Amino acid sequence: MAVTKLQNLVILGTGGTIAGQAADPSDNIGYTAAQVGIGALLAAVPALDQDGPFITEQVAQIDSKDMSFAVWVQLAERVNHFLAQPDVQGVVITHGTDTLEETAYFLQAVCQPVKPVVLACAMRPATALAPDGPQNLRDAVSVARHPGAQGVVAICAGTIHSALDVQKVHTYRLDAFSSGDAGPVGYVEEGQLRLLRNWPQAQKSPLTIEKVAGLGALAEWPQVEIVMSHAGASGAVVQALVAHGVQGLVVAATGNGTLHSALEAALWAAQDAGVKVVRASRCTEGRVLSVPGQRIADSQGLNPVKARVALMLDLLAENDERP
Numbered sequence: 001m002a003v004t005k006l007q008n009l010v011i012l013g014t015g016g017t018i019a020g021q022a023a024d025p026s027d028n029i030g031y032t033a034a035q036v037g038i039g040a041l042l043a044a045v046p047a048l049d050q051d052g053p054f055i056t057e058q059v060a061q062i063d064s065k066d067m068s069f070a071v072w073v074q075l076a077e078r079v080n081h082f083l084a085q086p087d088v089q090g091v092v093i094t095h096g097t098d099t100l101e102e103t104a105y106f107l108q109a110v111c112q113p114v115k116p117v118v119l120a121c122a123m124r125p126a127t128a129l130a131p132d133g134p135q136n137l138r139d140a141v142s143v144a145r146h147p148g149a150q151g152v153v154a155i156c157a158g159t160i161h162s163a164l165d166v167q168k169v170h171t172y173r174l175d176a177f178s179s180g181d182a183g184p185v186g187y188v189e190e191g192q193l194r195l196l197r198n199w200p201q202a203q204k205s206p207l208t209i210e211k212v213a214g215l216g217a218l219a220e221w222p223q224v225e226i227v228m229s230h231a232g233a234s235g236a237v238v239q240a241l242v243a244h245g246v247q248g249l250v251v252a253a254t255g256n257g258t259l260h261s262a263l264e265a266a267l268w269a270a271q272d273a274g275v276k277v278v279r280a281s282r283c284t285e286g287r288v289l290s291v292p293g294q295r296i297a298d299s300q301g302l303n304p305v306k307a308r309v310a311l312m313l314d315l316l317a318e319n320d321e322r323p
């Protein structure tokens with residue numbers, strides 16, 4: 001009987017706890033992230049032998065708390081490079097949990113992949129008594145091999161999350177992510193997918209990766225900062241950032257986008273001075289519902305960190321259009 005050869009699956013390493021090492025196997029928090037190479041991570045899951053062929057590449061080796069736009073651009077370029085090859089079925093990216101939702105959102109926005117791009121992570125280092133990375137990696141491969149899978153998703157503790165909705169919601173437990181009101185895309189159970197809703201679809205993007213990469217020196221990237229509304233807030237941080245030359249501000253507002261009056265006054269002044277301001281909610285669920293007459297635009301359902309990426313891409317697109 002003829003054996004059908006599977007297409008290539010690309011596994012890109014970027015670091016994180018999934019590649020972390022601790023001196024003591026019972027230590028789940030005192031570890032150093034980003035120590036184990038992508039080849040060794042794959043080799044630690046013998047069950048994957050039947051799911052190849054794989055192409056592996058170490059794109060970065062960092063703790064994702066230190067994620068940068070430079071790494072994002074490099075990562076997105078490698079994703080696009082591999083996805084353009086007809087014999088590549090999809091891409092799996094090993095990544096830290098801390099900024100996973102931002103990377104997922106960035107990649108979905110600039111790559112708009114019609115093949116699967118699956119971010120795999122872990123809440124325990126590779127040296128732990130019970131590491132969760134190997135199962136998450138195996139599940140990521142099951143997702144990427146699934147016929148019809150598309151767009152950027154994350155897998156953690158057997159749950160598939162869309163790049164648009166995923167958010168880290170827990171500091172310690174293995175099931176650390178939520179898709180909020182939207183709910184997960186589905187689950188992976190013993191290598192089988194149980195899908196609940198659509199894969200992330202391509203949407204209008206302010207910038208493609210070709211344009212992002214072509215924008216040159218990182219010093220030219222717009223500075224977009226996040227400020228938070230809270231009891232006793234003042235306008236001091238906003239005023240300092242405006243004086244520093246910030247181009248965009250995302251405010252993590254209370255509830256349905258409400259702002260402390262002192263902070264709001266400073267944000268209006270910033271907006272009047274030409275700074276782009278967007279209002280997101282610091283609540284982990286729900287979205288800011290716009291109220292007529294509000295002077296500050298809402299984030300269209302994005303949480304503050306994703307709204308920051310979106311605003312940065314908008315500003316880049318605007319800068320790019322300028323003669």
Ligand code: ASP
Nearest residue numbers: 016017063064096097098
């Ligand atoms: N600090 C780690 C990282 O984001 C945390 C993790 O991966 O769970 O790289």
